[in-house]
Amino acid sequence: MAKPPFDNDIRTLRFLAGEMTQAELGERVGVTRQTIAAIEQGKYSPSLEVAFRIARVFGKPLEAVFQWNDGPG
Amino acid sequence: MSPAILESARQLADAEPGDLPMNFREKTAWLNVIAMAAAYSLYFGLLLAGHPAGREVLPMLWLFGSVAVAHAVTVIVGTIILSAQAPKSERARADERDRAIRRRGAAAAYYVLLVGMMVVGVYLPFVESGVALANCGLLAIVLAELVNSVVVLMSYRRGWHG
Numbered sequence: 052m053a054k055p056p057f058d059n060d061i062r063t064l065r066f067l068a069g070e071m072t073q074a075e076l077g078e079r080v081g082v083t084r085q086t087i088a089a090i091e092q093g094k095y096s097p098s099l100e101v102a103f104r105i106a107r108v109f110g111k112p113l114e115a116v117f118q119w120n121d122g123p124g
Numbered sequence: 125m126s127p128a129i130l131e132s133a134r135q136l137a138d139a140e141p142g143d144l145p146m147n148f149r150e151k152t153a154w155l156n157v158i159a160m161a162a163a164y165s166l167y168f169g170l171l172l173a174g175h176p177a178g179r180e181v182l183p184m185l186w187l188f189g190s191v192a193v194a195h196a197v198t199v200i201v202g203t204i205i206l207s208a209q210a211p212k213s214e215r216a217r218a219d220e221r222d223r224a225i226r227r228r229g230a231a232a233a234y235y236v237l238l239v240g241m242m243v244v245g246v247y248l249p250f251v252e253s254g255v256a257l258a259n260c261g262l263l264a265i266v267l268a269e270l271v272n273s274v275v276v277l278m279s280y281r282r283g284w285h286g
Contacts, residue, residue, distance in 0.1 A: 055285055074211075081219065082219040082220065082221065083147055083219050083221075083222070084147075085146075085147040085150075085221075086219050086220075086221040086222075089221060089283060092283075093283070094282070094283025094284075095221050095224075095283060095284065095285060095286070096285040096286060097220070097221075098220055098286075101220060
């Protein structure tokens with residue numbers, strides 16, 4: 052499975068938010084812990100709504116959480 | 125925030141285990157695929173070995189009925205056990221990733237079922253007994269369901285972007 056053309060800093064932001072767990076973030080966003088883990092690892096691209104919800108939990112703009120990756124191709 | 129703190133946080137965060145934990149729905153997909161493969165390997169194995177269920181209606185109904193009931197009981201009991209072990213948050217609802225993966229599995233299974241039913245339709249004029257036809261249709265349903273479960277399991281493990 053190809054990785055999506057964007058990276059994310061969710062792990063870092065969770066750490067900086069008092070070591071917030073994946074389960075806690077998932078609960079606040081409305082998805083399961085496994086979905087947060089999949090997003091962090093680039094194995095699932097969240098919907099725009101979930102992406103915004105994650106950014107809102109950390110009080111950051113979307114671009115601070117997800118960054119478009121201008122790789123080859 | 126200084127770049128050094130950010131880098132240190134990133135390194136610590138990256139130190140977490142990388143594998144995706146298996147959720148309740150992935151476990152039930154494993155249960156479905158194992159129970160179905162076991163039940164219908166037995167059923168079609170017996171048919172290939174010359175069991176009368178391959179030719180006569182009543183033995184077929186008995187064998188199919190027994191296998192289907194055993195399969196259903198296994199899945200129900202297994203689901204109850206898995207459900208009791210799963211955290212409440214996982215049992216409550218399927219999230220958008222679960223739904224995307226379920227759609228992918230169903231779409232793949234649809235094509236298998238479609239081809240299977242076309243084969244049954246082509247086979248129809250050449251058989252005298254409905255038993256062979258019923259078994260052919262049953263095989264198509266079983267294969268479609270197995271494809272569904274395997275695609276779901278692969279999507280959970282390898283990732284699926286919806």
